[in-house]
Amino acid sequence: MEMGKLFTGDTTKVVPQIALTDKEGSPKRVVLVIEGEIVGDNKGDEISKEHGKDLMLHSLKSLKxxxxxxxxxxxxxxxxxxxxxxxxxFQCWKDILDREIVVKACNETLFYLGKIPEDPRIICEDMADLLQSMLTADRVIRL
Incomplete structure (x- = not known):
């Protein structure tokens, strides 16, 4: 079967309104969602947990x-x-924020922990607003 004629006899047309990249090949609006302190699933052992922490630290440092x-x-x-x-x-966030990456933290979790972010550039939002940010993004990546 010929490329571009997968489902019909006609040539498939690309609809630019739904493309995830612009003309230069860059993604439109990308949101990174971090749900935990470690990368991966903690298998219940300390080695896996430490490895997950190292991966998270390396990932955040790489954004600098x-x-x-x-x-x-x-x-x-x-x-x-x-x-x-x-x-x-903690030290990674200054470099991330200096690059003008928007960082948002869940208000409900902060309230539950009894904490507030030290850096005023970190935006505190309710979960409903965070969900809207995810739903309106062109691409959401979960770490």
Whole structure:
């Protein structure tokens, strides 16, 4: 079967309104969602947990010099703990925010923890508003 004629006998037309990239091949609006303090699923052992923490730290540090970065980072549930001073990742946020990446933290989780972000550039939003940000993004990546 010939490319571009997969389902019909006619040539398939690309609809630019739904394309995820612009003319230069860059994504439109990308949102990174972080739900936990570690990357991956903790298998219940300490080695897996430490490895997941290292991966999260490395991922956030890489955003300091990365060529492509998300437009927005949303922190929900245990991911909110990453912006607290006691987190190993705490120092990464200054570099991320300096790159003008929008960082949003879940208000309900902050209230539950009894914490507020130290950096005023971190936006605190209700979960309903965070969900709207995810739903209106062109691409959502879960870390």
């Amino acid at each position: 010099t990365a060529k492509t970065v998300p437009d927005e980072i949303i922190l929900i549930h245990d991911g909110v703990k990453l912006i607290l001073p006691e987190s190993e990742c």
